[in-house]
Amino acid sequence: MQPRSAAGYAGDVSPHLAWDWVQAGEAVLVDVRTDAEREWVGFVPGAVPLAWKQWPGMVMNPGFDEGLRAAVPAGQKVVLLCRSGVRSIAAAKRATELGLVAYNILEGFEGDPDADAHRGRRGGWRLHGLPWRQN
Template identity: 35%
Template sequence: MAVSDRGQQVSSDVQPPVGIDELLERVRAGYERVEPQQAYEAAQAGDALLVDIRYAALRERDGLIPGALVVERNELEWRLDPQGSHRLPEATSHALRVVVICNEGYASSLAVQSLRQLGLHRATDLVGGFQAWRGAGLPVV
């Protein structure tokens, strides 16, 4: 048994807490993120499904990426799991290349980790999120 920083006994197999910055670094080390232009080109070529996980107020305020599938974060795993009973028609295979887009590129990284745990081994996210997409002058409606 180990002793916590509060003097309580804890099991030695419990991992010490990790801050969000370190967690993001660890998660992102496991896959290659994409830049806005790369995501745009992959979507145009039919090689990637863009998935916008921003909440409604941000979509209403800032607009939408044409052709992106809107799936709010709390439904993402259920909608994209190819084996799931609540999957979307677009969730055809574990080999599907999904590019997750949040507002600034943080929440999307954690979402990618979850999708990869479901077997979507080509899931990635957009560096800088929607704001980087718009900042790059890519289409928004």
């Protein structure tokens, strides 16, 4: 379970490695999905909710930089989670520009769509049995 190298940020990590780092106090987990996604699909208890883009319209969150700086103490890594591991790459690149050691969590919260275009059956935080809740 080693990070994979990536261009523009520290690397990509498996959901399990990200969770190990969070439990060990080595990283802060930031969920960059929209508020609506976290509310309707589920969330990781203890993760920092900080949308990269906001619903509706998927407009950039103007408070992202400030929220990220406030969430991640000096010297800690940040692991970023989105639905499928795409927005979290963009967020990891931005976090790196802000001077943070940032990792993208592979597969995201829901994983890739299956042959029927349904998520949650091909990878993802939930499928791996990691902690999550639903309202």
